[in-house]
Amino acid sequence: MKKLVSLHRIYFSLLFSTFVLLFPNNLSAEDLRKVVQLAGYWKFSIGDFPEWAYPEYNDSDWETIKVPDKWEDQGFNEYNGFAWYRKEFTIHPIDEDVPIYFVSGRIDDANEIYFNGHLLAKSGDFPPHFRTAYNQKRKYHIPREIIKFNQKNSIAIRVYDEYLEGGIIDQPVGIYIDEDYEYLDFILSGKWKFHLGDNKQWKSENFNDDIWEEINVPSEWENEGYEDYDGYAWYRKEFRLPAELRNGEIYLSLGKIDDYDYVYLNGTLIGSVFHLDKDSEYKRRGWEYNARRIYKIPEDAIHKNGINMLSIRVYDVKWRGGIYEGPLGIMTEPNYKQYRRKHHENQSFWDYVIDELFID
Amino acid sequence: MKTEKRKKFVFTLFVFLFGYSLFASQNDLIKIIDLKGQWKYSIGERKEWILPGYDDNSWATIHVPSSWEDQGFYGYNGFGFYRKSFALSEENKGKTLYLNLGYVDDVDETYINGHKIGSTGSFPPSYITAYNANRVYYIPEEYLNFGGKNTIAVKVYDSYQYGGIVKGEIGIYVSMFDVRLDINLQGIWKFKPGDDFSWKEAGFNDSKWDEIFVPAKWEDQGYRDYDGYSWYRKTFYYKGTFSEETIVLILGKIDDLDQVYINGKLVAGTGELNSQINRKAYTGEQYKAFRGYFIPTNSLKKNEKNSIAVRVYDGQGAGGIYEGPVGIVTQRKYIDFWNKRRTINY
Numbered sequence: 194m195k196k197l198v199s200l201h202r203i204y205f206s207l208l209f210s211t212f213v214l215l216f217p218n219n220l221s222a223e224d225l226r227k228v229v230q231l232a233g234y235w236k237f238s239i240g241d242f243p244e245w246a247y248p249e250y251n252d253s254d255w256e257t258i259k260v261p262d263k264w265e266d267q268g269f270n271e272y273n274g275f276a277w278y279r280k281e282f283t284i285h286p287i288d289e290d291v292p293i294y295f296v297s298g299r300i301d302d303a304n305e306i307y308f309n310g311h312l313l314a315k316s317g318d319f320p321p322h323f324r325t326a327y328n329q330k331r332k333y334h335i336p337r338e339i340i341k342f343n344q345k346n347s348i349a350i351r352v353y354d355e356y357l358e359g360g361i362i363d364q365p366v367g368i369y370i371d372e373d374y375e376y377l378d379f380i381l382s383g384k385w386k387f388h389l390g391d392n393k394q395w396k397s398e399n400f401n402d403d404i405w406e407e408i409n410v411p412s413e414w415e416n417e418g419y420e421d422y423d424g425y426a427w428y429r430k431e432f433r434l435p436a437e438l439r440n441g442e443i444y445l446s447l448g449k450i451d452d453y454d455y456v457y458l459n460g461t462l463i464g465s466v467f468h469l470d471k472d473s474e475y476k477r478r479g480w481e482y483n484a485r486r487i488y489k490i491p492e493d494a495i496h497k498n499g500i501n502m503l504s505i506r507v508y509d510v511k512w513r514g515g516i517y518e519g520p521l522g523i524m525t526e527p528n529y530k531q532y533r534r535k536h537h538e539n540q541s542f543w544d545y546v547i548d549e550l551f552i553d
Numbered sequence: 554m555k556t557e558k559r560k561k562f563v564f565t566l567f568v569f570l571f572g573y574s575l576f577a578s579q580n581d582l583i584k585i586i587d588l589k590g591q592w593k594y595s596i597g598e599r600k601e602w603i604l605p606g607y608d609d610n611s612w613a614t615i616h617v618p619s620s621w622e623d624q625g626f627y628g629y630n631g632f633g634f635y636r637k638s639f640a641l642s643e644e645n646k647g648k649t650l651y652l653n654l655g656y657v658d659d660v661d662e663t664y665i666n667g668h669k670i671g672s673t674g675s676f677p678p679s680y681i682t683a684y685n686a687n688r689v690y691y692i693p694e695e696y697l698n699f700g701g702k703n704t705i706a707v708k709v710y711d712s713y714q715y716g717g718i719v720k721g722e723i724g725i726y727v728s729m730f731d732v733r734l735d736i737n738l739q740g741i742w743k744f745k746p747g748d749d750f751s752w753k754e755a756g757f758n759d760s761k762w763d764e765i766f767v768p769a770k771w772e773d774q775g776y777r778d779y780d781g782y783s784w785y786r787k788t789f790y791y792k793g794t795f796s797e798e799t800i801v802l803i804l805g806k807i808d809d810l811d812q813v814y815i816n817g818k819l820v821a822g823t824g825e826l827n828s829q830i831n832r833k834a835y836t837g838e839q840y841k842a843f844r845g846y847f848i849p850t851n852s853l854k855k856n857e858k859n860s861i862a863v864r865v866y867d868g869q870g871a872g873g874i875y876e877g878p879v880g881i882v883t884q885r886k887y888i889d890f891w892n893k894r895r896t897i898n899y
Contacts, residue, residue: 239888240847240884242797271843272843274845321821355823356823356838356839
C-alpha cells in the first residue's frame, strides 16, 4: 500500500510538471471565454514608428505573418529589435460591465499594446533600460469605452526582442470575456479608486478618496501603471444595492486577489482570505493568490437603501499584485451555489494533484 | 590526443551549424573580381611599398594563393610584401565591397590605395599568429577609384615553415544582403581592455589607447586569450540628414555582451551588464545575436563630431565586435533590407 502511494506520487509529479511546462504562468483560462479569435494572419513590420499605433495608419504594404509563431521561422531569422503587429477585427456587443480582455500566450521579450490607438498596457521594458517578460502570458483589460461594438477595431502590438526567438510566440491569441460574470446579480468591476500604501482610516465610509487614482478592476496592478510594486495598497468602490437584492442571503465575490485581502463594508471587516475555510476548494495552504474570494455579506453591515462603501486592503508579497481576476460583484444564494459547484467540479482534479504533491 | 581531436570535431561541427551569418560572411558574399593568379612579391618591408604609385616592376611574380616557399623562396621566414592592381567599374559605386584575402600565414596588414583596411594577427615583437583566420576586410568606398585602377598591398610576416597568402577564394566581393550604411563605422576604432565608466564620456581622451579593426575579433589583433571587459571608442561626423525620429545603429555581432553609449548616454545593449555580470544574464547565446539598435536621432549632434563608446564583456573564447556591418542607417532602409531578405529566403 505504501508503495502504491509513492508510485501515485511519481505519476502525479510527472503529470504536474508536464502541466507546468506546457502552461507557464497559467491564467486559469478555463473561466475565460473567447469572443474573437485573433490567431491567424496579421500585418507585420520590423522597425519602430509611433504612428503605427493608430488605426488609420495604412499598413497595406506591410508583410503578412502568422500569429502566434516566432518571426525567426517566418523569414525574419536573426532579426532582433523592434517590430509591430497590426490586426483589425469586429466584435459583437457584450453585456455591460462584463470585463473584456486581450489574452495571448508569451510575447518575446517586451511589448506595448494599443487598442484603437490607445495604449492599453506594457509588459517588460524597452531599451536602453531593457527588461524581458518573455515567459509571461499576457492578459490585458480593455476598457469598454474604447471598444467600438459592431464596427472595426484595431490592435497594434509593439514588440522588442533582445535576442534568440522573437514575437508573439504562443497560443491563445484573442479577445476574451470572463464567463463567471453570468453568476453575478450585480457587477462591481470597472473603475475603482486606488491608493498605494496602508492606512487604517481608508476602511472608513467617511474617508474622502476624491484625490485617489482610478484603476481598472480586475487587472493586475502591474498592467495599470504600478510595475514592480509589492506591498500594501487599497481599493475603494461606492455602490447602491439594487432593490431585488435587498431580501435574502447575498454574497460578495471578489474573484482572485494577489496575495492577501481584508475586505471592509462600511468600515466593518466582512472577509479575508485568512477566514476562508482551509479545507474548502477556495484556499489551500500557500496558494492565497489562487483562492476564489467569496464572502457572505452580513445583514447588519450593508446599507440596504443608502450608499455602501467597499474598501479592500491588499498585500502583495511579490510579482503580480492586486485584484487580478473576476468575477467581481454580488450573488444571490442560488447563483452562489451554482458558482461554487462549477469551480468545485472544475478544480477538483487539480486540487487533488496539488494536495497530493504539496500538502500532507 | 583523442579528446583534442574530438574537441576539434565538435568545434568544426559547431562552426558548420552556427558559424554562418547572413551578413558579411562568405556565404552571402558574391565574388565580382577574382584576384587569384599573378601578384607582385618582394621579401622585406618598406613604408613606400604600400603606396599605389610605387613601381613594383622589378619585383618577383608569384602565384596567389600558395606559400612563398613553393614559389622560389624556400626556407624564407620574416617579412614579405604582396602587391596587386585591379580595375573597378563605375557600376560598383554604391555597393558594399569586401576584400577576401583568404588565409595568411602568419600575420598581415592590408592596404588599398595606401589606406589600411585591415590587419590580422600581431607582428613582432608581440608576435601572434593568425594562420587559421580567413581575412575578409570591408573596403570603405572613399578609398576606391571607380572606373580606374586600384592597388592592394599586403605586408606579411611568417615566423617559420610555410608563409604568405596560402589559400582561399581571393577576390573582391559584394554582399548579397546589402545594407548601405549612411554613416559607416567600420574601420579603425580606439580600444582598451579593462572597465572604467569614465570611458563612456564624449570628452574622454583616448589618444593613448590602442587601435583595433572593427569588425574583427580581438584575438586576431593582439589580444589573444583575453576574456572580460573592454571598451571600443570612435568619433564620427553627423551632417544632420536623418528625418526620422529613430534610426538604426548596426553593430553586427558582438562576443558576448555589450552596452552602447552615444555622446556619453546609454542608448542600447544586449545582455545585462550591471556592476557585476549576472551569471544568469550571460547565457552563451548572445554572441550569435545580430545587433540592430534603434536609437533616437536626437542622441546625435548635428554638424558635429559625435562619440560612440561600446563596453564589451567577453565570457570566454573569441571576443569583441567580430562581424559587420557596423554603422548607422535609416529605419526605412533597414526595414527594406529585412523585407527583401525575407522575400529571398522565405
